[in-house]
Amino acid sequence: MQKILIIFFLSLSFQCFSQSFEKSIDSIDFYINTKNFIKGLDLSEKRSKEYLSQKDYEKYCLIILKKSTIYFLLNEKEKSFQNLFQVLKITDEQNLLKIKIQTLEDIGHRYATILDYKKAIDYYHKSIALAKKNKITDQNSFVYQRIYAVYFESNSDSAFYYLEKVMKDTRKSGSDKKFADSYNNYFSYYNSRQQYDLAKKYLDSSLIFAKRSKNNYIISTALNNLGCHYMIVEKDYRKAINEFEKVIKLNSTDTLSSQIADIYLNLSYGYEMVGDYKNAHDYLNKWSTLNENIYQGNLKQAINDVETKYRIEKMESENREKERVFDEKQKNNHKIILIFVALFAFSTILFYFFYQNLRLKQKNKFIELDRQVKQNIINASIDGQEIERKNIANILHDSISALLSSAGLHLAAYMANNSNEDSAEIKKAKDILKEAHDNVRDLSHDLLPPLLAKFGLLHALQDLSEKNSNSVLQFEYMSYLKDGKRYPEEFEMRVYFIITELFNNIMKHSKASKAYTTIEETNNQLLITVEDDGKGFDTTKELSSDGFGLTQIKSRIKHLGGNITINSKINAGTLIYIKLQIPK
Known part of the structure; x- marks a missing residue:
């Protein structure tokens, strides 16, 4: 057998x-x-x-x-x-x-x-x-029980953690049934790891609480596990048979469940091991008969389920058709009403719109002219600022910085030739010259970063992200362009100052902890994304402390023949997407 x-x-x-x-x-x-x-x-x-x-x-x-x-x-x-x-x-x-x-x-x-x-x-x-x-x-602990079951079935090390979680919630509830289940979990856990002595202790506890719960299913589970323990671990088949018989007696009205069929099979095996072949044969026949009945019942239920599914599909199809016909009627009625309303509204306002159209066209011409003038003023101002910025940077770097460096070198040479003369005034003058030189150099770099001129936009943006990063706000930069990629000098400079202005807005207003910048090229267009996880803002209102803010950024981008999309909500960060046409 x-x-x-x-x-x-x-x-x-x-x-x-x-x-x-x-x-x-x-x-x-x-x-x-x-x-x-x-x-x-x-x-x-x-x-x-x-x-x-x-x-x-x-x-x-x-x-x-x-x-x-x-x-x-x-x-x-x-x-x-x-x-x-x-x-x-x-x-x-x-x-x-x-x-x-x-x-x-x-x-x-x-x-x-x-x-x-x-x-x-x-x-x-x-x-x-x-x-x-x-x-x-x-x-309650039910979800933890489910998680434990999944980890147990998948043989995960996390099973024990959720085993403890179930027991913790069980202690809070004080339910005898839950205690029986929890101790049964411990039995299954340690039994699967062949720690049979420890498993048996938990099984005994499970049986105590199962009897207190007076729940036949819980009691049957504990008794069956005890019988299996006697049979598998202790090889005491008499004790095992005794526990299985208790389960049969406890479920005397249940003659068709698969659990009872399993008990019959266990009893058959137990009687065989003690040499009682008659009972072993009888219980094997009971198991075979019950399994056949269960199979027939399942087959009948499966046939019923197939028929049920067919009827459900038919019912759903009929419901969908009824809903479709109803919706179509509703739509037709709605359309008729809308047609009458539209005709009435059209006839009422036709004359008004005809009259207003002439006035509106004239007004729009003035608005468009005014907008174009303002846009030209802003563009001219931006161009002038960038040209002036470049000229001043060059003057500071090539002229004033060079003169200060030369004065410092002459002073250093004088001090070297007159080492015996320890003049505090000369040393102080040297320090002042160095500080002036450093300030001029820093100002020159702020006006036009040398990295931008020498190595291009990509390296300049990488340097900008690193310089602005600190313990409070981290700027992360990612380029999908080929290393060493260069664009026309004026284009790179304008893009750089647009992103610089966006960085300034993030640092001043966003209260973000992370900011991300990506740059890529597709179809002869430069695509720039600037995102932060800050407090966000209402995009229907312009946030500007200097009167320009986003307006100036938008003007810069429009001047370059591009467009900008701003997606932001309060407490949900800000995402800015810029698309620029790359000049030939």
Whole structure:
């Protein structure tokens, strides 16, 4: 006879129904439990439409969760997931935190049942994190039990951590049933690691609390595990048989479950090992008969499920057709009304618009002329500033800085030839010359960075990011251009000062901790992205302390034949996207 031993150790691992919201059994739950899925789905459709029309989104989401359960039980996993993610979207829009927490957990459970443990764990953790963030404390240990089950099944080292989490929450609840389950978890954990003595201690504790709970399923689980322990570890088949017989007696009215079939097989093996071949044969026959009945029942249920799926598809198709016809009628009626309203409105305002059109055209001409004049003034001002900046930088660097350096060298030569004369005034004069030279050099570099002139825009932006980074704000720069790429000098200078102005805005106003700049080229266009994680601002209002701000930046970009897109919200950072046409 084949040796087959069954151990029940994760009694809460993969239940299908939501635990947080189903405090009482309603008619949909009744239909689910009695496998009358057609009526359950039909009722859920009616209730969901009713709640949606009333804009009672909380009850609507709970109904869709039940609908998801029906599809899951029918093995329609795709539809089950679609319903869950539909609920997740609504809970985000309506800020239904408790239902969102439960939905995330249920999505994790769905992934666990299809053995996608990675996604299951991800959604379980999202559920826990959201509950902790919003201090929702009524989330029980059920989600931790599910996480433990997934880690246990995948043989992960994290299983023990969640084993402890389940026990911690169990102690808070004081429930005998939960204590029985938790100790049963420890038994399964240590038994799988062949620490049989320690596993037996936890099994004994599980049995004590199981009996206190007076729950037949929990007691049967503990007794069956005890029988398996006697059979596998202690090889005491008599004791094992005694425990299995207790389970049979405890479940005398249950003659069709797969758990009882497993007990029959265990008993058959136990009697065989003690030489009682008659009982071994009898229980093997019982196991075979029950398995056949279960198979026939499952086959019948599978056939019913196929028929149910067909009827559901037909019902959904009919509902969709009714909705389509209704929507089409509504649209047609709406169109007729709109046509009459439009004709009336058109005839009423036609003369007004005709009259106003002449005035508006004239007004727009003046506005456009004024705008063009202002734009030309701004562009001329920007061009003048950049040319003047370049000229001043060259004068400072090539003339004044050189003169100061030459004076310093002459003074140093004089001091070297007259080393015996220790004049404090000469030393002070030398220090003043050095300080003046350094200030002139720094001013020259601020007006026109030497890196920009010598090595180009890419190196200058890298240097700008590094100089502006500190312990409070970090600028990160990424270029997707070829090293050493150069553009026309005036173009590089203007782009550099545009980005410099954006950096100044970030440092002055954003209160950000990270800023990112990327630069790339495509289709003869230079694409620049500047992003920060700061406090953001209302893009409908210009934030400017000097009267220009973003207006000046936009003018610079328009002058270069480019465009700028600003995406920012309060407390959500700022993203600026610039596209510039590269001059030939």
